Amino acid sequence: MNPYVLATLLFSLGLGTTLTFASSHWLLAWMGLEINTLAIIPLMAQHNHPRAIEATTKYFLTQATAAAMLLFASLTNAWLTGQWDIQLMSHPLPTTLASLALALKIGLAPLHTWLPEVLQGLDLPTGLILSTWQKLAPLTLLLQLQPMNSSLLIILGLTSTLIGGWGGLNQTQLRKILAYSSTAHLGWMVLVLQFAPSLTFLTLIIYLTMTFSTFLTFNLNNSTTINTLATSWAKAPVISSLAPLMLLSLGGLPPLTGFMPKWLILQELTKQDLAPAATLAALSALLSLYFYLRLSYAMALTMSPNNLTGTLPWRLLPSQHSLPLAISMTASLSLLPLTPALTALFTL
Amino acid sequence: MYATPHILTSCLIIVLIILVFPLLTTLSPHQRNSDWPLSQVKTSVKIAFFTSMVPLCLFLDEGAEVIVTSWTWMNTLTFDVNISFKFDMYSIIFTPVALYVTWSILEFTSWYMHTDPLVNRFFKYLLTFLIAMIILVTANNLFQLFIGWEGVGIMSFLLISWWYGRADANTAALQAVIYNRVGDIGLIFAMAWMAMNLNSWEMQQVFLTSEDLDLTFPLIGLIIAATGKSAQFGLHPWLPAAMEGPTPVSALLHSSTMVVAGIFLLIRMSPLMEKNPLALTICLCLGALTTVFTATCALTQNDIKKIVAFSTSSQLGLMMVAIGLNQPQLAFLHICTHAFFKAMLFLCSGSIIHHLWDQQDIRMMGGARFLCPTTTTCLGIGSLALTGTPFLAGFFSKDAILEALSNSHLNAWALILTLIATMFTAVYSLRLIIFVALGNPRTPRSIFQMNEVDPAITNPIKRLAWGSILAGLLITSNIIPLKTPEMTMPDEVKTAALMVTLLGFLLALDLGNLTGHQLKSTTQRPVHLFSNLLGFFPPIMHRLSPKLSLSFGQMVASQMTDQTWLEKTGPKAVTSINMSLVTTTSNAQQGLIKTYLALFLVTITLATLLISL
Numbered sequence: 001m002n003p004y005v006l007a008t009l010l011f012s013l014g015l016g017t018t019l020t021f022a023s024s025h026w027l028l029a030w031m032g033l034e035i036n037t038l039a040i041i042p043l044m045a046q047h048n049h050p051r052a053i054e055a056t057t058k059y060f061l062t063q064a065t066a067a068a069m070l071l072f073a074s075l076t077n078a079w080l081t082g083q084w085d086i087q088l089m090s091h092p093l094p095t096t097l098a099s100l101a102l103a104l105k106i107g108l109a110p111l112h113t114w115l116p117e118v119l120q121g122l123d124l125p126t127g128l129i130l131s132t133w134q135k136l137a138p139l140t141l142l143l144q145l146q147p148m149n150s151s152l153l154i155i156l157g158l159t160s161t162l163i164g165g166w167g168g169l170n171q172t173q174l175r176k177i178l179a180y181s182s183t184a185h186l187g188w189m190v191l192v193l194q195f196a197p198s199l200t201f202l203t204l205i206i207y208l209t210m211t212f213s214t215f216l217t218f219n220l221n222n223s224t225t226i227n228t229l230a231t232s233w234a235k236a237p238v239i240s241s242l243a244p245l246m247l248l249s250l251g252g253l254p255p256l257t258g259f260m261p262k263w264l265i266l267q268e269l270t271k272q273d274l275a276p277a278a279t280l281a282a283l284s285a286l287l288s289l290y291f292y293l294r295l296s297y298a299m300a301l302t303m304s305p306n307n308l309t310g311t312l313p314w315r316l317l318p319s320q321h322s323l324p325l326a327i328s329m330t331a332s333l334s335l336l337p338l339t340p341a342l343t344a345l346f347t348l
Numbered sequence: 349m350y351a352t353p354h355i356l357t358s359c360l361i362i363v364l365i366i367l368v369f370p371l372l373t374t375l376s377p378h379q380r381n382s383d384w385p386l387s388q389v390k391t392s393v394k395i396a397f398f399t400s401m402v403p404l405c406l407f408l409d410e411g412a413e414v415i416v417t418s419w420t421w422m423n424t425l426t427f428d429v430n431i432s433f434k435f436d437m438y439s440i441i442f443t444p445v446a447l448y449v450t451w452s453i454l455e456f457t458s459w460y461m462h463t464d465p466l467v468n469r470f471f472k473y474l475l476t477f478l479i480a481m482i483i484l485v486t487a488n489n490l491f492q493l494f495i496g497w498e499g500v501g502i503m504s505f506l507l508i509s510w511w512y513g514r515a516d517a518n519t520a521a522l523q524a525v526i527y528n529r530v531g532d533i534g535l536i537f538a539m540a541w542m543a544m545n546l547n548s549w550e551m552q553q554v555f556l557t558s559e560d561l562d563l564t565f566p567l568i569g570l571i572i573a574a575t576g577k578s579a580q581f582g583l584h585p586w587l588p589a590a591m592e593g594p595t596p597v598s599a600l601l602h603s604s605t606m607v608v609a610g611i612f613l614l615i616r617m618s619p620l621m622e623k624n625p626l627a628l629t630i631c632l633c634l635g636a637l638t639t640v641f642t643a644t645c646a647l648t649q650n651d652i653k654k655i656v657a658f659s660t661s662s663q664l665g666l667m668m669v670a671i672g673l674n675q676p677q678l679a680f681l682h683i684c685t686h687a688f689f690k691a692m693l694f695l696c697s698g699s700i701i702h703h704l705w706d707q708q709d710i711r712m713m714g715g716a717r718f719l720c721p722t723t724t725t726c727l728g729i730g731s732l733a734l735t736g737t738p739f740l741a742g743f744f745s746k747d748a749i750l751e752a753l754s755n756s757h758l759n760a761w762a763l764i765l766t767l768i769a770t771m772f773t774a775v776y777s778l779r780l781i782i783f784v785a786l787g788n789p790r791t792p793r794s795i796f797q798m799n800e801v802d803p804a805i806t807n808p809i810k811r812l813a814w815g816s817i818l819a820g821l822l823i824t825s826n827i828i829p830l831k832t833p834e835m836t837m838p839d840e841v842k843t844a845a846l847m848v849t850l851l852g853f854l855l856a857l858d859l860g861n862l863t864g865h866q867l868k869s870t871t872q873r874p875v876h877l878f879s880n881l882l883g884f885f886p887p888i889m890h891r892l893s894p895k896l897s898l899s900f901g902q903m904v905a906s907q908m909t910d911q912t913w914l915e916k917t918g919p920k921a922v923t924s925i926n927m928s929l930v931t932t933t934s935n936a937q938q939g940l941i942k943t944y945l946a947l948f949l950v951t952i953t954l955a956t957l958l959i960s961l
Contacts, residue, residue, distance in 0.1 A: 093956065096955045104944075111944070113947060166933040
């Protein structure tokens with residue numbers, strides 16, 4: 001793509017999110033979301049093949065629906081309460097409508113169905129943006145809503161974790177697996193939203209780090225299916241040896257970083273006297289752990305039969321900059337001992 | 349004053365020492381000479397017999413019985429196990445009888461097995477068996493009896509499988525061991541019960557302290573033990589199968605000595621059984637069933653040894669009937685007389701088999717009276733004694749039992765069965781004589797005549813013939829009956845046994861006549877098959893119970909435990925439940941925008957409806 005066009009699009013992407021961060025008026029927030037959507041559309045369609053166009057179309061329709069619903073909710077709130085402030089929504093109907101619209105925006109179950117198909121149609125870097133940057137703005141708005149009906153968010157959260165687990169088990173395409181993993185992690189975030197929003201924020205940041213590493217690893221190996229993962233040991237042996245740990249961190253296994261949010265969320269839920277919900281969420285984490293384990297198994301724990309000379313890795317010069325991957329991989333593997341610092345850091 | 353017990357005890361211990369001495373000499377590695385069996389073993393048994401005559405005479409003269417407790421073998425605080433011998437009427441009479449029969453059998457064996465390369469070992473096994481049997485009959489406590497019991501069981505196993513290259517011999521030995529073991533469960537149960545409740549295994553203490561207790565359980569245990577050892581119905585198939593062993597083994601173990609051990613146990617424990625009508629009824633009915641069933645099976649057998657084996661089984665049933673009538677002394681009497689003529693029948697069979705160069709099928713025999721006249725004569729004497737011909741040995745015991753049965757107020761069904769069995773005894777004995785001795789030879793093997801030249805054949809048989817004739821008279825004249833026999837009864841009852849036997853003879857002759865005519869176009873298979881195949885008992889039991897237990901074991905172990913509990917309700921349940929949910933979730937992705945928007949609509953509707961609640 002023309003570098004000027006690319007720069008404009010990326011800049012607009014950042015602008016949209018920042019506008020939403022900075023706004024306290026619903027219309028401004030909505031505007032930021034719309035700029036976000038419009039900016040990423042050309043990025044998604046840049047490769048021009050039918051699958052990408054289909055993904056783009058689906059994304060646009062879903063996000064447009066969500067944005068329209070969000071606008072409707074804020075209008076209803078203005079009609080009913082006479083003010084446009086995001087943090088002062090007090091009527092249950094617009095609150096619910098806005099929550100569900102934002103849920104559709106980020107891909108919470110049962111409104112998750114668009115996410116796997118859209119993500120599958122994109123290449124890995126664009127998918128990365130979709131999975132990470134695009135979640136920030138809607139989650140900001142969700143954090144600021146005061147939900148009237150507490151069970152709605154809990155139901156959304158639990159459903160997301162379960163469906164994220166079950167859906168990912170039947171997949172061989174890596175991007176669909178990552179879509180379901182995104183749903184599951186967003187479910188965890190939403191689960192604890194109304195009890196300890198700082199934990200949501202913490203979970204979000206850690207999830208962003210881990211997903212960032214995952215996407216970049218897959219991009220480095222140029223692999224989009226489990227089968228192509230199997231030859232990654234020959235391309236980049238060190239990354240292939242660390243990747244299982246990163247995937248298990250996504251799965252929430254101690255002593256890796258990914259354990260931190262799950263642990264704190266379960267503790268918070270227990271303190272709020274929601275032990276059955278906590279148990280169910282913990283058990284659903286097992287489901288997603290299984291498919292992360294399957295990925296790490298294919299990547300690093302098995303090798304296809306080969307003679308000895310064929311097992312020597314190619315020593316090629318790396319073609320991509322690996323500094324960001326190095327930083328995020330380190331963060332996603334070893335931040336568990338810094339839990340108190342991180343909790344203090346990401347307090348709202 | 350003390351001379352009699354001294355002499356009694358010393359003689360009987362000397363008998364044991366004489367018998368054990370040849371066994372001890374086998375412990376040295378020094379090679380024994382070729383006539384060790386004849387010169388050492390047979391001689392020791394002969395000397396032991398004559399030595400045991402001294403206590404017998406003392407008993408007959410003075411009625412002296414002695415109990416010797418020689419050593420406390422094991423003791424705990426409250427329970428002692430001693431070595432103690434009881435030389436009472438039963439063991440004082442049985443020991444000389446057993447030794448006399450064994451002497452004759454050993455002499456016969458020296459001819460019968462003289463071509464066997466391991467004949468020394470054979471004699472050693474027979475001697476070991478004899479010692480175990482003597483231990484059994486002279487035991488004063490159940491532990492010593494159990495030692496003898498197990499000893500005779502093991503020796504039976506070793507001797508039946510003497511020709512172990514033959515698969516049938518091995519399976520027969522296994523049958524013997526397994527059926528005996530099942531019976532042993534009963535004996536061990538009775539011993540455990542007595543150890544727990546009566547605190548001793550010494551018979552005197554058992555009899556004294558069990559006066560007021562309910563003895564049903566240990567008595568049933570003892571009856572099961574007798575069923576196993578004495579081949580009563582239910583645990584009987586091993587006895588005909590045991591005919592795989594050499595004829596001396598059949599003569600010694602499975603006719604005179606080992607198989608009567610079960611009956612002997614019940615005779616020893618008869619003071620316990622007197623007061624328990626249930627145990628007596630069980631013995632009566634079991635004995636009657638055994639005697640008629642095995643007599644039926646004997647009617648159509650074609651192997652000479654099997655006919656004699658079933659005859660043994662039938663007589664054992666009769667002994668059990670005597671015990672069921674609460675007449676242990678009559679049972680003992682029948683044991684002693686039966687030993688003589690049954691051993692002689694077996695030795696005659698062995699002689700005929702050898703003379704016909706190992707032909708055992710009676711359909712291939714005939715005209716033995718030309719080949720071996722002495723043997724055939726004694727065969728006739730033995731059969732007459734068996735059927736209870738007046739004033740031969742079997743008459744005194746058999747007729748006494750049948751009179752007691754007819755005059756009792758007990759089970760009439762048992763009486764009828766026993767009379768039928770008596771009739772069958774006559775039938776199969778006559779059949780045996782007709783096929784074997786009469787007529788003309790039906791096998792070409794008889795042309796190589798041996799003609800009974802060796803006195804080792806005829807002397808034992810003749811000695812046992814004297815015994816078969818005189819033993820009944822001698823024993824009954826010299827012992828004191830412990831129970832009063834019924835002296836007056838109607839003529840028909842008195843002669844019932846005799847009439848039934850004569851009827852049997854006539855029936856047999858008539859049936860034999862029918863073989864010349866063909867009255868039906870096809871043969872009557874079912875009844876003949878029932879009799880010939882032993883009532884189908886072995887095929888059913890030997891296949892059904894292993895099949896049931898093995899399939900039950902497989903069901904419990906692999907299907908119930910492994911498959912069901914450890915797999916299907918555990919890990920595989922998790923898999924199967926989750927698989928359905930997984931496929932549902934991923935099948936919801938059809939690639940249609942309709943799905944996304946429809947789910948959105950439904951969720952919004954539900955949520956807004958739920959607000960109002």
